Amino acid sequence: MRQPETIGEVVETGLCIGCGLCEAIAPDRWTMRMTPEGRLRPASIASDPMADAEILAACPGATVEADTSTAPFQDKVWGGYTSMTRAWAKDPDTRFRAATGGVLTALGMWLLNSGRAAFILHCAADPDAPMRSRWVISDHAEQVYRRAGSRYGPSDTLAGLEKALSRGQRFAIIAKPCDANAIRARAKTDPRLDDLLIAVLVMVCGGASDLGKSRAVLEEYDLKEKDVTLFRYRGFGNPGPTRIETRDGRAFEKTYLDMWADESGWRIQTRCKLCPDAIGEASDLAAADIWPGGAPSGEDAGFNGVICRTAKGQALMDAAIADGALASDKALGPRDFDDFQPHQVNKKHAIAARLRGLSKAGAPVYHHAGLRIDVLDAADEREEDGAEQRVRSGRFAENMPDPTETKHG
Ligand SMILES: Cc1cc2nc3c(=O)[nH]c(=O)nc-3n(C[C@H](O)[C@H](O)[C@H](O)COP(=O)(O)OP(=O)(O)OC[C@H]3O[C@@H](n4cnc5c(N)ncnc54)[C@H](O)[C@@H]3O)c2cc1C
Numbered sequence: 001m002r003q004p005e006t007i008g009e010v011v012e013t014g015l016c017i018g019c020g021l022c023e024a025i026a027p028d029r030w031t032m033r034m035t036p037e038g039r040l041r042p043a044s045i046a047s048d049p050m051a052d053a054e055i056l057a058a059c060p061g062a063t064v065e066a067d068t069s070t071a072p073f074q075d076k077v078w079g080g081y082t083s084m085t086r087a088w089a090k091d092p093d094t095r096f097r098a099a100t101g102g103v104l105t106a107l108g109m110w111l112l113n114s115g116r117a118a119f120i121l122h123c124a125a126d127p128d129a130p131m132r133s134r135w136v137i138s139d140h141a142e143q144v145y146r147r148a149g150s151r152y153g154p155s156d157t158l159a160g161l162e163k164a165l166s167r168g169q170r171f172a173i174i175a176k177p178c179d180a181n182a183i184r185a186r187a188k189t190d191p192r193l194d195d196l197l198i199a200v201l202v203m204v205c206g207g208a209s210d211l212g213k214s215r216a217v218l219e220e221y222d223l224k225e226k227d228v229t230l231f232r233y234r235g236f237g238n239p240g241p242t243r244i245e246t247r248d249g250r251a252f253e254k255t256y257l258d259m260w261a262d263e264s265g266w267r268i269q270t271r272c273k274l275c276p277d278a279i280g281e282a283s284d285l286a287a288a289d290i291w292p293g294g295a296p297s298g299e300d301a302g303f304n305g306v307i308c309r310t311a312k313g314q315a316l317m318d319a320a321i322a323d324g325a326l327a328s329d330k331a332l333g334p335r336d337f338d339d340f341q342p343h344q345v346n347k348k349h350a351i352a353a354r355l356r357g358l359s360k361a362g363a364p365v366y367h368h369a370g371l372r373i374d375v376l377d378a379a380d381e382r383e384e385d386g387a388e389q390r391v392r393s394g395r396f397a398e399n400m401p402d403p404t405e406t407k408h409g
């Protein structure tokens with residue numbers, strides 16, 4: 001299987017997830033733009049393919065690695081871990097406001113309040129265009145609290161990485177699993193990451209929709225994006241409703257199940273369908289939903305499944321519990337997570353065949369290591385043929401964005 005050789009090839013073959021790392025590493029050559037389809041992608045300002053080798057070495061469209069092999073517990077599907085626990089934010093307001101049980105927000109707040117980190121790099125609704133997300137640096141716990149919740153559209157958190165590193169202070173990142181893969185790869189050549197980045201916290205991720213999913217919700221209510229003052233995908237309960245507010249004082253709500261009932265309208269980005277690590281194997285700690293069977297049967301108080309991946313993640317979790325930032329009541333195991341996340345189990349078994357399909361159709365494939373993709377290969381020919389056909393029919397093909405477009409497209 002051949003790897004993509006340029007950033008352009010990553011984007012044009014559907015392997016880009018729009019993480020923003022290109023812009024952070026080379027802002028003089030790459031700038032993140034929203035494509036007409038509603039995907040954040042790097043637009044070329046100046047061409048220097050030789051220099052882009054540095055980006056490709058960490059780009060999650062070109063390489064995906066994790067190494068959990070030294071963790072004390074090992075599972076073929078879920079990888080290495082130090083513990084799996086049911087937990088939630090001890091502060092009831094944080095727990096209510098956050099996407100699930102507020103573990104990621106409570107950890108971010110506690111890292112700041114305890115002086116372990118000077119700031120958190122993560123993402124939040126864009127105040128000027130609340131349906132969209134943008135990377136943010138939170139210096140105060142109150143900011144992390146206000147920015148709780150899952151953003152189901154495009155997010156380019158790593159576009160803020162250079163700004164974060166250039167502050168020369170200890171910090172943590174809250175992001176997606178693919179962002180964690182990129183961070184780990186980047187740390188091989190940027191020693192500032194080992195010195196300054198004290199924790200990589202991620203959510204387990206079923207895939208990021210393009211903005212078309214959110215635009216469809218607006219269309220349903222006959223709303224224009226310019227009229228929207230709030231677009232909250234979930235939270236304020238678990239899972240909580242999707243809520244839209246408008247300048248003229250109207251509010252619209254959809255339940256989580258209504259929002260995600262029709263899978264054909266999810267508009268999940270291609271890279272997500274090919275994702276070899278949506279479970280945070282490159283993170284220190286991953287937080288998930290834990291609904292039996294994989295879907296909520298109603299609202300509840302908010303419970304996260306937390307997978308500590310590293311000794312560092314475990315130490316943070318233990319200290320946050322000891323300090324009263326988090327509560328936890330029971331240990332979980334990999335077979336519990338199979339039940340909570342059947343889509344992740346299916347994906348782990350399907351990825352090898354999908355990648356073969358890509359390769360058969362002549363498309364490039366990212367390099368991967370440490371993710372057990374070949375061991376878990378279910379050798380499903382339908383998956384392989386499906387991926388091959390999608391490449392041949394052009395369904396995975398994308399165009400490079402125009403750098404003269406605004407970020408809002
Ligand atoms: C696109 C997407 C798909 C998901 N799919 C699954 C799934 O399949 N299974 C599952 O168990 N859980 C999934 N989740 C995760 C789930 O919604 C919760 O985020 C997770 O359980 C953590 O809950 P929490 O209460 O600790 O998060 P919170 O305390 O609300 O914290 C969320 C944090 O994540 C950051 N964040 C939110 N959205 C993004 C984003 N798009 N990119 C980068 N950072 C972001 C925020 O800045 C915030 O700091 C998904 C989340 C997203 C964004």
Ligand code: SF4
Pocket residue numbers: 007010011015016017018019020021022023041042055058059060061062
């Ligand atoms: S995945 Fe990230 S690093 Fe790779 S091309 Fe896309 S934005 Fe750039």
Ligand code: SF4
Pocket residue numbers: 017176177178179205206207208271272273275276277278
């Ligand atoms: S499914 Fe994978 S590629 Fe897609 S956003 Fe989630 S972690 Fe990133």
